[in-house]
Amino acid sequence: MMNIQLILFNIILATSATNCMHKNNSENNTQNISSAVQQQKIQQIRLTERTRGFSRDIVFTPSSKESNINEEITTTKISPAEWQMVSRLAQTIDLSKISDLKAPTEGRHSDRAMIASIIITAGGKEYTSSEFDSGRPPKELEALYKAINGPVTTKIP
Template identity: 35%
Template sequence: MKILSLLLLTIIIGTSCSSQKANDMTATQMEYSAVSRGFYKKIIVENKTVSVINGKNTEPVKTKISDAKWKQIETEFLKIDVEKIPTLKAPTEKRFYDGAAIGNLKVIQNQKTYETQGFDNGYPPKEIEKLVNLLVDFTKE
């Protein structure tokens, strides 16, 4: 009987932790921006909604994110250690000579902000590459 109750308690604790991570995702804001001379793009994802801004003085275009797309974003986000985001290294350096816009990923979670160092738009650090590509896909729709 003790083994059964211990097993049941372990399952309950395990499921509550995974649902807590999912709840954290609804309170998480992700912001991707790409900026250079003459180019401005900002994508803000929060609670199954995306806002896309294409140009400095343009209004954001807001749309709902489908459940399937949200699940993809959630899956990729949960693979990332947000504490390490500020230390990620860019794989290329085209932005140093105007060869690419400066990309940046900012995550706001639990009232803390985690922001990458600048990287070349289109060439994010491999640790966040899949997530950034999912966010950038919203500008193609």
């Protein structure tokens, strides 16, 4: 009787150990995929903000920053350090989940705020954030949003 119990215990222990190893391997594969997405080269970062009668796009590339405010386009060169800072902030975001980020406020649904989103191009693929109120991004995008906007933000006329 004792031998049967010992055999059953060993079978249960071996089965649970195998299940745990399989689960850990699945989690590691998911983490590796997310890490691979993060390691892709960031090619462009774009902030769009819109409401009735007003639009604003800011596009960062490795060599320039283009601002388009109501079809008035301004292009300026940026330093490699500035691009590196902005692209590193983008790399801290899980791009595969950027569209699922929850906005902290809902003013854009009733014209109390501009509708904003961030689009990151990495590895030839675009990753678009969920929409959020201008000036109030999801916390995961906050540092990048502030870096894109710079020290001065544009107000609706």
